[in-house]
Amino acid sequence: DQQVKQNSPSLSVQEGRISILNCDYTNSMFDYFLWYKKYPAEGPTFLISISSIKDKNEDGRFTVFLNKSAKHLSLHIVPSQPGDSAVYFCAPNSGNTPLVFGKGTRLSVIA
Amino acid sequence: DTGVSQNPRHKITKRGQNVTFRCDPISEHNRLYWYRQTLGQGPEFLTYFQNEAQLEKSRLLSDRFSAERPKGSFSTLEIQRTEQGDSAMYLCASSYERGPPYGYTFGSGTRLTVV
Numbered sequence: 001d002q003q004v005k006q007n008s009p010s011l012s013v014q015e016g017r018i019s020i021l022n023c024d025y026t027n028s029m030f031d032y033f034l035w036y037k038k039y040p041a042e043g044p045t046f047l048i049s050i051s052s053i054k055d056k057n058e059d060g061r062f063t064v065f066l067n068k069s070a071k072h073l074s075l076h077i078v079p080s081q082p083g084d085s086a087v088y089f090c091a092p093n094s095g096n097t098p099l100v101f102g103k104g105t106r107l108s109v110i111a
Numbered sequence: 112d113t114g115v116s117q118n119p120r121h122k123i124t125k126r127g128q129n130v131t132f133r134c135d136p137i138s139e140h141n142r143l144y145w146y147r148q149t150l151g152q153g154p155e156f157l158t159y160f161q162n163e164a165q166l167e168k169s170r171l172l173s174d175r176f177s178a179e180r181p182k183g184s185f186s187t188l189e190i191q192r193t194e195q196g197d198s199a200m201y202l203c204a205s206s207y208e209r210g211p212p213y214g215y216t217f218g219s220g221t222r223l224t225v226v
Contacts, residue, residue: 004153006153009151017172034214036214036217041219042219042220043115043202043204043218043219043220044202044217045216045217046153046215046216047212057213089153090212093151096208097167098144098156098159098167099156099214099215100156101146101153101154101155102153103151103152103153104152104153109199
């Protein structure tokens with residue numbers, strides 16, 4: 001069963017506009033939610049995270065929103081830049097258990 | 112520290128052969144994870160170690176797969192009698208025992224192609 005769903009396999013956005021990537025989860029025990037970014041031929045790199053006790057975390061151009069009642073989180077990137085073009089993975093965590101990854105969303109930022 | 116290092120970067124092998132991959136984690140990290148990623152999928156958890164103890168193995172890890180971390184430093188992942196379905200990117204990551212909120216540091220992976 002898929003505990004983490006990223007329903008949009010791809011997303012194209014104009015440079016300077018907002019990119020919104022979504023993630024839904026089923027396990028109510030998740031207490032940390034991480035976003036990873038992956039470029040081709042590289043391993044995933046940590047981008048931003050949010051604790052389940054918060055509903056928003058912001059780091060520069062990146063903001064993650066968490067709606068626990070809906071079991072939904074989203075990553076906002078504004079303004080989007082061509083260097084943001086990558087695959088983004090949502091990865092929740094429960095306690096000390098290994099991260100569970102979604103299938104990812106491929107973001108293309110068009111100049 | 113140069114991060115998590117994985118070798119080789121690429122491996123092409125014939126079906127039925129055995130292969131072994133190596134992962135050198137960040138030295139201060141006591142946890143080491145192996146994930147597998149196939150096309151269009153996110154990384155799927157295989158197994159992880161805390162120091163030299165293997166604490167969890169996924170159901171994905173068939174008996175043809177074995178992982179070791181003999182001295183709590185580097186780790187090896189061996190696949191015996193490879194099958195075409197084993198073709199994937201094998202990712203290694205390391206972390207402190209209390210990983211989040213900064214998560215894992217991943218290596219660049221070993222891409223395995225079974226022909």
